[in-house]
Amino acid sequence: MRAEELKGHLDGLLLAALEDGPRHGYAVIEALRQSTGGQLDLPTGTIYPALRRLEHAGLITGSWSLVAGRQRREYRLTAAGRRALSGKRADWHDFAAMISAALEAEPWPNPA
């Protein structure tokens, strides 16, 4: 899949990266890198505002902790975030099934 197409699904990918438990920003980016096979070609500094946007939307919550003398912000999915992730998965499956059906359909017989 192209990087541009992946960017269109960034919110879903970020929510999925937090599905297994809380992660801080860098860990989310690493999870995203692994889940997309390194295909997401975004400056990593722009992932953090996306996390803040999801937090403002109530889909994730952030909290600070102190790790090795450094302040670190950790994010976790909220109940609304889990519902949003389920919705995005369902939408994606429907969309993928529709495109698959269209692309794999038998060609129409040539009338000639």
Add this chain to the structure above:
Amino acid sequence: MAEPRLISNYLAELSAQLPAPIVIELADGLYQTHQRYLSEGLDPGAAAHAALAEFGEPQVVVAAFTRASPARRAARTLLATGPLAGACWAAVLITNHAWTWPVTARILPAAALITVVALLASAARSPYYRTTSRAVVTACLGLTTLDATVLTTTAVLAPALTWPVILAATASTARIAYTARALHAIQGPLTR
């Protein structure tokens, strides 16, 4: 471990535009990215270069935070809903022959409204976080003052409770409540 000067300069550039909690979070991510490149065998300078290249130019990061900011959302929402509130008030002004009202009751709100719209329009497009936040805070305060003023002026000069007045008063009250929430949200990233 001390950060290389390259990273310190980068964070200083971000600090000039973004709230401190956001810069602290970015500093942690940048530190970990730098550590990863060090563990891959790069020398500190090359690791800093690689980490910064991965993070993106400061203006790109600032613009991304600005696009996702509560101030940008508030500016766009107020600009989108403004015509509806404006139409409600236009109906009130026309049905109450507002052109007969004192000049100050007509000119001052119009001038304030033009200023507010200009501030919101600039905030809806600016790539600068602090500029956007300041513009929207000023616009929200101005809009609240404006709504309170037109509500009071109408109560004094056109006290009859007609449908246009009820609709306009409801629109202004809803907008006052929204701007209060928006101001609270804009303060959020400054503190958490």
